[in-house]
Amino acid sequence: MTEDIQLYQNLLRSWDVCMQKGISRKANKPLLKLPREELKLIIEKKRNRISKFNEFIYRHIDTLKNIKNDYCFVLANEEGCLINVKYRPGMIEREFEYKEFFVPGVFFAEESIGVNSISIAGILKRPIHIYPGFHYLTKLKNWYEYCIPAVNKGKMAGYIAVVSFGQPISKALEGFTDLLAVNLFYEYFATGNENTTDLSTSQQLTERQCAILRMIAQGLSDDQIAQELNLSLATVKYHNQIIFKKLNASSRVDAVVKAIMLNKITFYDLYSKYA
Secondary structure, eight states: OHHHHHHHHHHHHHHHHHHHTTOOTTOOSOSOBOOHHHHHHHHHHTHHHHHHHHHHHHHHGGGGTTOOSOEEEEEEOTTSBEEEEEEOTTOOGGGOTTGGGGSTTBBOSHHHHSSOHHHHHHHHTSOEEEOGGGOSSGGGTTEEEEEEEEEETTEEEEEEEEEEESSOOOHHHHHHHHHHHHHHSHHHHTTTOTTTTOOTTOOOOOHHHHHHHHHHHTTOOHHHHHHHHTOOHHHHHHHHHHHHHHHTOSSHHHHHHHHHHTTSSOGGGGSSTTO
């Protein structure tokens, strides 16, 4: 409840800022865009991150093939400047009515496009859902957004967001975005873990532990896992401790990401009948 109040307070503040600055609600394109030469420098600096972004989506996008509505994934730097975007396979970009909003160099700041998930996530420093009614610009009235900021000790490192047009963001899209963000910003989400980037030294997981990991990936609680596998809750919790220790994982999402990277489970395991 406290987080909801905090979100709405910042939405109201952002609306006030837009009105005070005289930003027209009828604006049909972003108001701020980085000059070409400056954009080239940023893209070169973030080249490795952009490559990881592209590779992850290329490898796993087929898991979202049942999602028919239009959507895109956005990679932005710490200042909210868009540096890469990937659309749903099959989308025809030249016919896309929002294409001017997804050009590298465009700023996802309230001074540029009004209220949006990146601008609010940058303020609150936590994952944010933004719904159509939250937007300041009339042009964005069909946008559903989910954004994850990468924050380490209060310092912003960048943003991953998914924007769905005309349809709410599904659990599959949200889960994909979570894993994409952890894959890109692992060093920020795993602060304090030793050897966080050395996955090759992980101990071998048992078949039972892999089964539990798959259920964790599917979103099942410990109670549900215990019922499915006919185990006691204490046994499931014990296996979780061993899994986390073997993978040097700090959270359930962290464990799933590492397991996927080690090929212990597949990305398809995220989307079972429980997802």
